[in-house]
Each structure stands twice: as C-alpha cells, then as structure tokens.
Amino acid sequence: MDQLDERQRTVFCAVVEEHIRAAEPVGSEHPAVRERLGVSPATIRNTMAALEEMGLLTHPHTSAGRIPTDAGYRLYVDMFQEAEALSAAERQAIRRRLETSAEDPSAAAGQAARVLAFVTQYLSVVASPGLQHQTFRSLHLVPLGERRAIAVIATDSGGLQARMIDLPEGIGPDDLEQISQAITHRLQGCRLADLTHERLEQIVGEASWHHRLLAEVKTWLGRELARGGHPRIVMEGTRHLLREPEFRRPDAATQLLEALEEESVLADAMAAAPEQGLWISIGAENRREELRGCSLVMATYRAGPQVVGTVGIVGPTRMRYRRALAAVRYVADRLTETLKAFE
Amino acid sequence: MDQLDERQRTVFCAVVEEHIRAAEPVGSEHPAVRERLGVSPATIRNTMAALEEMGLLTHPHTSAGRIPTDAGYRLYVDMFQEAEALSAAERQAIRRRLETSAEDPSAAAGQAARVLAFVTQYLSVVASPGLQHQTFRSLHLVPLGERRAIAVIATDSGGLQARMIDLPEGIGPDDLEQISQAITHRLQGCRLADLTHERLEQIVGEASWHHRLLAEVKTWLGRELARGGHPRIVMEGTRHLLREPEFRRPDAATQLLEALEEESVLADAMAAAPEQGLWISIGAENRREELRGCSLVMATYRAGPQVVGTVGIVGPTRMRYRRALAAVRYVADRLTETLKAFE
DNA sequence: GTTAGCACTCTCGTCTGATGAGTGCTAACG
C-alpha cells in the first residue's frame, strides 16, 4: 500500500490514531487531523474520500466522520511495526511479576496473564500447551507410607507434574527406585507428544516389572498426556473488555464472552499463530466468526529452543496496537528469558 | 417470621417464585398468584400491601407489581431449606466431572467450578485455601542432575506441591535423603498455618545440616505458605452473569465484574462463611458493598476432617435458590467424598 | 490543486401524548 502519497498517509494515520484514542468517528474538521497538515477541512475531505475509495476508511452513516476498516487497521499495524516503548515502571512491573515464575513455572501462565491484562488494560490470554510440547526428562516414584507413592514427571523445560498413586502389595522402596530409573532411562528425551498410548505400551511394556504398578503409571501418563493435548488457557481481565465502548451493548459483550469462555474458540484462533514472533489478527481476519469483532495480538514464548506457550491479548479492533505489541512482546520475551534457566 | 398467616404465605411464595422465574414485578392479577388461591385480585392486593408493610415485598414504582426485598428472599430461603432435587443426569454429570479429581486434587477446584457453572447457569467460584489449611505430611528431595533437585511437599489431604531447587555444591543423593527425612520427621503433623517463619527457623534451624540447602528449602516453604495465605480462587461462567436481566445494564455488569476480578472481594465475602454446611448471603447481607446486588450460595468441602476449600455460586438476588442450594451442596459433598481417599 | 460556501443527510436528544399495567381507596356484598 505504498501507493499512498504523503498527505494521504498523514491523514490516514491521524484518523486511525484519533479514533483509537477517542473511540469516535473522526471528521475532517477534527483538530487532530488538521494540526498535522496546513490545509483546510475541504481538502482533507477529498483525501478522506480517496482513502475510503481504497477501502481503508469507512462511514458509519452519511453525516458521521470516518473510522478505519479492518483493512485500514491492517495497513496501520504493518506501517508501524516499531512498537511504542513501555515505560520503565511498566517494564519493571512485568519483570517483578514474572520473577516468581522462575521458581514455579506452573504458575507462570497465571502471572503472565495478570500482568499483561494490567499493563494493556485489555483481556489477556495465556495458553500453555501443558506437557504435550515438552520433552520427558525423568520419572520419580517416591514412597509415601505403605501402599502409596508420589509420582513426579519432570520435563526439560522445568515442568513438574506430581500426583499420588496407589501401590500394589509387596512393592518396596527399592522396587520403586528401580522402576523409576528404568522408565526414566527409556523415555528420556522423548517428546511427550510422541508418546502415544501404543508407543508407551511398547517402550514400557517390554520390560517385565511388577505389572500392576506399571499399569497404573502407564494409565496416568496416558491420561496426563491426553489432557495436555488441548492447552490450558488462562484468561484475565474480562472487566477491561466491558469497558470498551464497542462492547457496551449488552449482547455484544455476552456473545463475545460466551465465545471466549468456550476454550475451543481461543484455541482455534491461536492455532493460526506462527511459531515465531509477534502475530496480529484483526477483526475479520480471525478464523472464528465469534471473534470477528475483535483483534488479537499474540506471541509465543519458549523454554530453551522449544515453544511452550502463547501469550496474547484480546481487544476491540480499535486497539492500541502499538502499545499492545510492545507489551505482548516484552512479556513473551521475559517469559522466555525466565524459562531459560531450565534449558 | 411465623406471623405470616396461611394466605400471606401462599401469596408471598407465589410472588417470589414467579419473580424468580420471570424476572419481572408480579402484579395482583398475575395468574401464577391467583391460581394458588380462590380469591380475587383485590384481596391479593390487600395481602400484598400487608407483606410490603412487613418489609418482605416492595415496589419499583407506584404502578408496578411487587418484587421481593432482600429480607423477603431471606425468609424464603429459610422457609425452604429443603432444596430442589437435581436430576439424575445432572448428578451423574457432576460425579463424572469430579472423578478425575480423585487422581489429581490440584485440578479439583477447576473441575468443580466448571461443572457447577454448567449445572446452575450462574457464575461459580471455588476457593482452595492452598496449603494454609492443610497438615504437613512429608518433604521429599529428589536429585535431578548434579546441581538440582525436585522438592515435593505432601499434605495429609492429598495435596502435592512440587518445585525445582538449585543445590549448593557437594550435596549428594544421600544428603538429600537425610535432609528430607529429618525435615519430614520434624514437621510431620504440623498444621501449615502454624508454620510461621520463626517457627520454621526454630524447628529446622536447630539442626546443623548443610546450611545453604536448608536456607533454600526454608525460603521456599516460607514463600509457598505466604502464597497459600490468600486462597486461590477459580471463577468460571462469567457469561452467565451477563445474561441475567439485572446485569444487562452495562455498568452494572462492569462494576460487578471489576469487583469479582479483584480477589480480595470474593475472599472477604467468603471468609464470612461458617466452617460447616451451606451458607447463603443475600444482597445487602454481603460484607462487601460491591456484592450488594447479588447473592452467594456457598459450601465448604473437606479432605477428611479438615476443611480445605469453598465452592459456591454468584448470581442476582433473584436467584433460583432452591436449585442453587441443591447443586452447591451436591458438588461440595462429592468433592469431600472424592478427597476422602486421602484421609 | 486548494478552498469557501452551501445545501443536504442523518443521528441524537428532548419533548409530547397515548397506552397500559397495576395500584389504593371506597362502597357494596354475603
């Protein structure tokens, strides 16, 4: 869209930014637009008409100002990939909030969602694909009383999954130790996604240990993986959505919330994200119809080389994209940094 | 409030139930009211006026029907402690959803919230007080590579908390084993709430093991406890709130959501609950002003003899109390049953 | 190419009156 001349660009940006700021159609007489150029409203009107012709702006009705179309926003974000800078205080708030994640990666998603909602004032979403995308590191069976044990799976990205299991009769601590080591040995380095039930059967089953116990561990692993299949999604900051003028109409809000609370919608939408870098989906660009009224800004985060999750925000198409970009990128980067410890 | 005579009772109940059903003021000519008595609207009007006198009903405006006051709802729920029965299908859905919790108590809260929101069609809340209210059972340090270990705390109610810790140089598996046993031995049976930082210092500190490691374990325990202090709250089903007519006014919804997303509000409100049994808080009865427009129905659940959490729902004061009671009680009971395994 | 002028369009807030639901009061009734 470089076919915009100098003036068109200026007018276009002024309209987008003013509309993002004020949430209202921007007229040709609007100071924000006029200030940037030395020309009269009439001239601006001509330019606006041209921009509308190109499909970048539109009219809610005859006598209203212009608002950007989805295509307009798209052009805008493509023009301004360089994001707005976060203030030092904001950066610090984010870092502080995520520090604790280093100690407890399982809480990282929640923390990230919280701080992102706070900084952006939009609804934030963090999807952590659970075990699915992680690499098996070790299994430990720790005896706990006579007939019970704690089983812990550790993954390379610092993930831990603990649960209790019942023991068949006649299994001693030594047996547990032996089984732990054997399973650890056989599964180490295995991507958990590759551990189908059959595979598990094959790898583990060929040994002839105490069968009942093995069966129990096996079903657990299987179930844990099944659950890891659809990522756990944490949402935070629903309240911010309701404050946006575009969602003040009660059923607009209801519809959106219903969509968001159904996990598959967000999961779908986020599945379209590339593995690397920032990713923006504006209005009609969204796969799921329910999200056509909003925009998503997303980024993946990694533990070492492995992508382990997605952070992002959901807001109206009239979103403060530059700020959102900055915040999402910063949070994703810090998360990645934090999880480096477990590389 | 037994000073209600037969007719007053009938009219009162009819008004409450009809209003709960239809969400609109109930007039004296309303079939639902008239059907229950053989009398004319004029007579009902007199009765209604009397009930209004007593503070049980009120008028939105002169020419509107009657709606119950908070006091009216209170009387109503007190009269009908016997809850509506859940359908077999509903009971089964709840049981099924909670079965998996037996294997993974940490996911129990989430599951319970989900199923409760689904069954009641209100917003549901589950607060699991975390470690705070549980009893220490054992600590295990499992070596993981050279300089790292997994630390797992187990509690009597089946709770597990796992995290990774860095090891100081020169600590072998035997040391870890020894330290685990020593700490387990000293803290066993201790209510975690009683483990203040000083106490921890005192109990653990008197021994002369490897200091750096101990320090690490200690700060972890301390931090974990501090976090356990304010319970983790899971909310599910925000969408249901927006569907209620009383929250269709955009800022009513916004205000309520803002309150609910601030954890302290719910935590406060729930702190007023008794340890045992069902508990209902209607409108103005709520401690926190932000919740004056809604009602809560709550119940605690236990792991063995120990109360470990609260489940409940939030809805308009015009709530289907009898149904809500049944659902909340059933979920709490099933949760308690499920967690019995860890007694 | 730019701008002033102007007629035109359309939304929005306010006002109006009509409608209708539901009341409280009074007087008659069994």
Place this chain on the structure above:
DNA sequence: CGTTAGCACTCATCAGACGAGAGTGCTAAC
C-alpha cells in the same frame, strides 16, 4: 367482618415529532 367490584390515579414505556448539530459532497471561485 372479610371479600370483592368499581374506579380514579400514577407512572413507566413507547412511538412519533422536532430541532440542533455534525459532517458530508458538490460547485464555483481563488
């Protein structure tokens, strides 16, 4: 004396009218 019919009254709600204001597009002059 409790119950009921009748009736005047109140008040929210809704549709339609109206004016104000915002912003447009067009035209003609600069």
